Amino acid sequence: MAAWFLQILWIHVGCVIASGSLFFTRGCMVLAGWRAANHTALRWISVLIDMLLLAAAIALTTIIHQYPFVQAWLTVKVVLLVAYIVLGTFALKRGRTRAVRATCFVAAVVVFLFIVTVARTQNPFGLFAQL
Numbered sequence: 173m174a175a176w177f178l179q180i181l182w183i184h185v186g187c188v189i190a191s192g193s194l195f196f197t198r199g200c201m202v203l204a205g206w207r208a209a210n211h212t213a214l215r216w217i218s219v220l221i222d223m224l225l226l227a228a229a230i231a232l233t234t235i236i237h238q239y240p241f242v243q244a245w246l247t248v249k250v251v252l253l254v255a256y257i258v259l260g261t262f263a264l265k266r267g268r269t270r271a272v273r274a275t276c277f278v279a280a281v282v283v284f285l286f287i288v289t290v291a292r293t294q295n296p297f298g299l300f301a302q303l
């Protein structure tokens with residue numbers, strides 16, 4: 173499977189771009205009051221992308237023999253992925269007021285971008301690793 177590392181990495185990164193772009197678009201739609209943001213088709217597409225993202229992530233960890241709860245940068249990615257998902261559900265649906273939804277939306281985007289810096293640096297402190 174190691175021979176497939178680059179292809180799987182690109183699936184992972186492709187899903188990261190698709191997941192982030194779709195979440196950002198849906199978040200903006202929610203804040204603009206568009207009910208289509210939570211259309212069943214969009215929710216299923218999101219779930220499918222996120223499942224593929226996670227499947228590729230698991231394949232990558234297996235190939236490089238580095239695992240969450242062993243390597244700190246992968247632990248941080250998993251924990252922040254959960255935070256991103258929870259914040260995302262409040263931003264798109266569960267937040268009761270517009271202020272709560274907007275705050276959760278901004279927090280989810282910040283968490284998502286920070287995960288990207290953790291991935292790029294392979295350091296649990298991400299972009300703060302240089303400080």
Ligand code: HEM
Pocket residue numbers: 181184185188226229230232233236240246249250253256284287288291292293
């Ligand atoms: C929203 C969540 C995630 C984002 C935004 C994300 C982002 C990225 C990015 C941008 C890369 C490419 C890094 C580079 O080539 O420089 C990457 C690679 C990788 N990611 Fe993720 N990822 C996420 C979730 C996860 C999770 C949950 C895991 C582990 C269970 C994981 C494991 C990996 C591994 C093993 C690599 C390959 C590292 C290498 O090149 O050796 N990712 N990720």
